[in-house]
Amino acid sequence: MPSKKERDWSTTIVTYSTVIFAIVSLITAYITITNWRTQRQADRPYFSLKESPQIELQKGVTFEFEFTNVGKHAASNLVSNTYVFDQSLTLKPIHIDEYALINDIPRETATRLLIQLNVQEISFTDVVRPQYLVIYLSYTDPVLNQAYQQALFMKWAGVIDEGAQPLVYTEASEKDKIINYLRSYHLKI
Structure with a gap:
């Protein structure tokens, strides 16, 4: 023992x-x-721009974006809020729009978004002042039942000598000013 x-x-x-x-x-x-x-x-679902947005000048200005869901899960209840406003940040927005899709967007599937500025919204002459474009996407992952948001901040140099200038991404230093501007108009961001 x-x-x-x-x-x-x-x-x-x-x-x-x-x-x-x-x-x-x-x-x-x-x-x-x-x-x-x-x-x-x-x-999770995540949207990425497939190519540079197309800009068309015809009875106004049309921007065409093609987003691709690069995540593994589908995205459902996609809502896009689009805002276009002068880069001076002193004028009211010239374009506010909300668009909701009914169908789910599976992985590796593209969806298009058109932003159309008609002649009434924009002073269409040989020169169109520089503008900011903000696209705020909100959607749900139906697998995880979780909501997500994405914001795309772009700027456009406008129209110079009847030529549409390309869209470029906004610099990080401009983000807070843009968000404050949008909040002053009680817009989603």
Whole structure:
């Protein structure tokens, strides 16, 4: 029969082993949950511009965007809010529009968005002043039942000598000013 000292030593070893096993199990569970959450976010729907937006001058200005869902999950309940406003940020927006799609957009599927500025919205002459374009997308991942938002900030140098200038991405330093401008008009962003 083992002595009391040997039994205490054996009990101590078993206790420490159990504690170490419990800590390792907690760490493993934490890593597994973290990896699962990361993978889940990687699978979410996400829209990317496929090509540079097309600009057409004809009885106004039309911008055509082609977005592709590059995520693994479909996107449902896609709503786009589009805003066009003067780069001076002193005039009211010339174009505010909301468009909602009924159909889901599966992965690797493209959808088009047209922004049409008619002659009444924009002073259409040989020169159109520089404008900001903001596209605010909101949609749901039907697999995870989670809502997502994306905002695309672009600027357009306008029309110079009857030629439409290309759209470019807005600089990061301009983002806060644009957001404050949109909020001053109580627009979604």
